[in-house]
């Protein structure tokens with residue numbers, strides 16, 4: 001399968017080129033040239049398949065031309081080694097819990113898949129691939145854990161000193177092996193600037209093979225389609241799939257875009273809702289037809305603090321740029337921090353279900369927008385324990401920390417301190433490449 005750039009000013013590439021490059025040279029995002037529909041038979045029998053079986057069928061439609069069946073099957077089965085149950089929260093509202101992976105957030109799925117795919121493409125190369133990832137917390141932990149122990153790949157996680165929570169920090173500083181944590185004396189934007197500079201540094205790229213693992217990478221965002229099929233199958237099993245609405249707490253829009261790909265392949269979803277926090281750029285676009293990015297503002301649901309969602313270009317491409325079609329199929333919502341807190345508290349008190357601040361946006365949008373007879377699933381993108389201080393102060397409770405998170409906290413922190421000057425980072429990488 002060929003991949004084209006959404007800016008149409010760069011040559012088409014193969015899957016392996018798209019994965020290693022990440023962003024196209026014209027700064028567009030790669031999109032598969034065609035999306036294969038899955039047949040009627042598949043959807044009729046989906047409720048009797050395991051999550052891994054159905055995901056392999058979806059993966060085959062995306063990647064089957066480029067990877068032999070047995071290899072692809074192994075990559076998919078390795079990636080989905082944890083459950084994503086649909087749990088009833090309220091009348092006709094279900095939570096698709098995507099937080100049962102190693103770092104308790106949905107990004108584990110994409111990161112694990114990408115790690116295995118990159119390892120696969122690089123398996124016969126002598127040169128290591130180096131993944132550079134700047135993080136304000138969550139992406140770094142998912143990527144580090146996804147890539148841990150993958151042969152032929154080394155990961156450098158750049159994070160701002162003193163600006164990530166202790167729980168987050170130990171998720172990427174205690175791993176060792178092929179994961180190096182770099183503690184940058186600066187803020188998140190400095191980390192991101194260092195990574196961008198490295199990608200543009202021709203001499204450095206001549207010495208080291210560098211790639212990124214953010215959500216613009218096709219290998220990270222496409223596999224997120226798998227769990228939308230799983231949500232549908234679970235709802236079909238309880239006879240609630242006929243008029244299904246799926247609501248996705250959205251920041252960079254990688255997650256919802258994967259769901260839209262699923263829909264294009266035939267997944268019977270009536271409509272989608274993108275739930276935003278106070279960063280309401282997409283919401284405003286739906287209302288006005290004008291897309292105007294702004295600097296992000298900090299909120300309780302901080303993994304959605306995005307002022308210029310990078311996957312917006314893919315949403316446009318999927319609907320041929322038509323605002324009417326997009327607004328006709330995707331609903332929007334935007335919530336302030338006080339609304340998020342109020343929703344989390346109210347839902348917990350009334351139903352006993354503890355949301356995290358991101359899931360709270362998704363749940364509330366369904367409560368407000370479901371029509372009679374419709375059933376809704378929202379993606380619960382993270383475990384509430386990841387935001388323990390905030391969640392406890394809202395509910396007055398004490399959310400338990402799952403064992404796998406506690407295990408990280410027992411490890412020894414290992415990281416290398418660097419200034420925010422590019423020259424220091426560059427010297428460090430040059431030393432590494434010797």
Ligand SMILES: *Cc1c(COP(=O)(O)O)cnc(C)c1O
Pocket residue numbers: 105106107138215249250251252253254255256303304358381382
């Ligand atoms: C990354 C993230 C999101 C936003 O996902 P996008 O694909 O960027 O829209 C939502 N919730 C949590 C917990 C996240 O980590």
